[in-house]
Amino acid sequence: MPGGDQEPGRYYVGVDVGTGSVRAALVDQRGSLLAFADQAINKWEPQFNHHEQSSEDIWAACCTVTKKVVQGIDLNQIRGLGFDATCSLVVLDKQFRPLPVNHEGDSHRNIIMWLDHRAVSQVHRINNTKHSVLQYVGGVMSVEMQAPKLLWLKENLRETCWDKAGHFFDLPDFLSWKATGVTARSLCSLVCKWTYSAEKGWDDSFWKMIGLEDFVSDNYSKIGNQVLPPGASLGNGLTPEAAKDLGLPAGIAVAASLIDAHAGGLGVIGTDVRGHGLTCEGQPVTSRLAVICGTSSCHMGISKDPIFVPGVWGPYFSAMVPGFWLNEGGQSVTGKLIDHMVKGHAAFPELQAKATARCQSIYAYLNSHLDLIKKAQPVGFLTVDLHVWPDFHGNRSPLADLTLKGMVTGLKLSQDLDDLAILYLATVQAIAFGTRFIIEAMEAAGHSISTLFLCGGLSKNPLFVQMHADITGMPVVLSQEVESVLVGAAILGACALGDFTSVQEAMARMSKVGRVVFPRLEDKRYYDKKYQVFLKLVEHQKEYAAIMKGD
Numbered sequence: 106m107p108g109g110d111q112e113p114g115r116y117y118v119g120v121d122v123g124t125g126s127v128r129a130a131l132v133d134q135r136g137s138l139l140a141f142a143d144q145a146i147n148k149w150e151p152q153f154n155h156h157e158q159s160s161e162d163i164w165a166a167c168c169t170v171t172k173k174v175v176q177g178i179d180l181n182q183i184r185g186l187g188f189d190a191t192c193s194l195v196v197l198d199k200q201f202r203p204l205p206v207n208h209e210g211d212s213h214r215n216i217i218m219w220l221d222h223r224a225v226s227q228v229h230r231i232n233n234t235k236h237s238v239l240q241y242v243g244g245v246m247s248v249e250m251q252a253p254k255l256l257w258l259k260e261n262l263r264e265t266c267w268d269k270a271g272h273f274f275d276l277p278d279f280l281s282w283k284a285t286g287v288t289a290r291s292l293c294s295l296v297c298k299w300t301y302s303a304e305k306g307w308d309d310s311f312w313k314m315i316g317l318e319d320f321v322s323d324n325y326s327k328i329g330n331q332v333l334p335p336g337a338s339l340g341n342g343l344t345p346e347a348a349k350d351l352g353l354p355a356g357i358a359v360a361a362s363l364i365d366a367h368a369g370g371l372g373v374i375g376t377d378v379r380g381h382g383l384t385c386e387g388q389p390v391t392s393r394l395a396v397i398c399g400t401s402s403c404h405m406g407i408s409k410d411p412i413f414v415p416g417v418w419g420p421y422f423s424a425m426v427p428g429f430w431l432n433e434g435g436q437s438v439t440g441k442l443i444d445h446m447v448k449g450h451a452a453f454p455e456l457q458a459k460a461t462a463r464c465q466s467i468y469a470y471l472n473s474h475l476d477l478i479k480k481a482q483p484v485g486f487l488t489v490d491l492h493v494w495p496d497f498h499g500n501r502s503p504l505a506d507l508t509l510k511g512m513v514t515g516l517k518l519s520q521d522l523d524d525l526a527i528l529y530l531a532t533v534q535a536i537a538f539g540t541r542f543i544i545e546a547m548e549a550a551g552h553s554i555s556t557l558f559l560c561g562g563l564s565k566n567p568l569f570v571q572m573h574a575d576i577t578g579m580p581v582v583l584s585q586e587v588e589s590v591l592v593g594a595a596i597l598g599a600c601a602l603g604d605f606t607s608v609q610e611a612m613a614r615m616s617k618v619g620r621v622v623f624p625r626l627e628d629k630r631y632y633d634k635k636y637q638v639f640l641k642l643v644e645h646q647k648e649y650a651a652i653m654k655g656d
């Protein structure tokens with residue numbers, strides 16, 4: 106029924122593997138979630154900046170949550186399955202068994218997570234090549250991408266891992282292989298994290314130049330020599346073995362997958378905004394910026410022609426919305442930073458006890474506490490003398506500088522709950538200033554953005570959303586379905602079966618506006634001043650580093 110009226114009883118399953126948990130949803134053709142389940146996943150940090158996971162654990166969690174969301178449903182109504190996941194590196198041997206990515210030789214831990222910063226020396230050497238592929242990652246390759254991690258494995262775990270490896274997958278591609286037995290990779294992961302070009306394919310000279318000529322000589326069989334657009338149908342669909350694991354019918358369509366931020370982008374960026382008083386109603390879709398905010402935040406802007414934004418990943422062709430170029434700005438830790446600041450504060454046990462007593466989340470408690478102490482002033486004004494620079498895990502965009510560190514100025518001797526709440530507020534604001542900084546870089550390079558579309562765990566926090574509106578001066582659109590990343594995964598499942606004529610049509614039909622949060626323009630002067638301080642912080646940090654480097 107491509108393009109026609111929507112039929113009831115056509116369901117898709119979306120599976121989203123985030124950093125902290127795996128989630129699944131049963132989604133109908135209108136993009137409504139009929140069932141949702143989630144489960145936390147294991148993470149290991151054997152050394153500082155080494156972050157590992159297990160592909161077996163993650164697959165088991167995918168199975169648990171999928172079985173839960175289809176309980177009690179007529180399985181014949183399920184038409185397609187889509188996966189998205191973080192862009193973590195999965196290593197398997199030639200028989201598809203897990204291989205260790207650690208010095209301990211623990212093969213259960215066979216994933217180097219996206220936020221792992223072990224390959225610093227490797228990424229410096231890659232960037233020093235000045236190879237032309239670097240133009241397509243904002244001019245500087247990130248330590249979080251796959252090439253430096255692969256080089257690290259070759260240089261550090263030659264016998265136990267590198268020589269035995271048969272398959273290196275991005276996590277979203279591992280999941281689609283596990284479901285279908287098809288090793289084809291998604292254009293999304295290869296273009297965004299592996300230097301593949303949608304137009305020219307692999308660049309042999311890059312891999313030879315960085316010392317990974319091995320991939321060229323075996324025709325890229327270990328990292329992918331068959332590439333499909335996100336949403337394309339894979340092989341014969343779900344294998345009988347995977348069907349048993351997931352509790353789904355064998356043979357249903359399974360889509361080529363997406364990285365989680367990109368699935369969030371599909372879930373929100375194409376929504377029909379008519380009737381909400383938004384300026385983007387009369388503007389092209391390129392005026393929208395999807396911001397997917399979980400452990401990290403990713404800022405996804407699309408354009409008809411390639412735009413080169415220094416320090417912002419891309420331009421990537423057709424990596425998210427087919428036919429459009431994508432620029433992806435990002436902040437490596439946002440949810441993780443808020444949690445770090447709150448949980449590390451001396452008043453955290455008191456906060457936890459009080460929130461539990463009120464049956465509230467710690468964030469809801471902190472937000473209401475801020476409302477109590479703000480008196481007659483707007484809540485954001487509580488941080489007039491407390492400022493945070495949020496790059497506790499380096500700067501992804503727009504400075505692309507992994508040496509940058511976090512900063513806090515304005516500390517006092519107090520350690521009470523008021524102090525914790527105000528520090529939390531300053532951290533949330535710093536993340537929003539980081540978004541403004543990224544938007545300004547994108548606009549200076551040619552983007553024209555008027556509206557933000559937020560999703561991910563942090564978009565459940567009203568303070569985070571309001572601060573993004575106030576600090577960027579732009580309205581923030583929240584979807585009807587708070588789990589928009591799962592809607593994006595379900596859109597893939599729908600496209601795999603051809604239930605819509607295009608990804609664009611599926612986006613417009615399956616995503617709906619829930620709420621719009623407008624900026625409080627009367628507070629603009631205050632935030633403009635705080636933004637000036639924000640920019641000074643990084644300038645000063647660089648000056649300190651220069652002083653310490655000098656003789």
Ligand SMILES: Nc1ncnc2c1ncn2[C@@H]1O[C@H](COP(=O)(O)OP(=O)(O)O)[C@@H](O)[C@H]1O
Nearest residue numbers: 123124125126399400440468561562563565566
């Ligand atoms: N209900 C909530 N209120 C406020 N913040 C939340 C809420 N739920 C999650 N978060 C924040 O979102 C972050 C996790 O987002 P999520 O999208 O689940 O992450 P990931 O995809 O990386 O697993 C947490 O670090 C937390 O700070």
Ligand SMILES: O=C(CO)[C@H](O)[C@H](O)COP(=O)(O)O
Nearest residue numbers: 123124191192366399400401
């Ligand atoms: O690099 C990314 C997307 O390109 C993401 O930061 C990464 O996938 C982690 O996502 P999340 O914050 O949801 O855990």
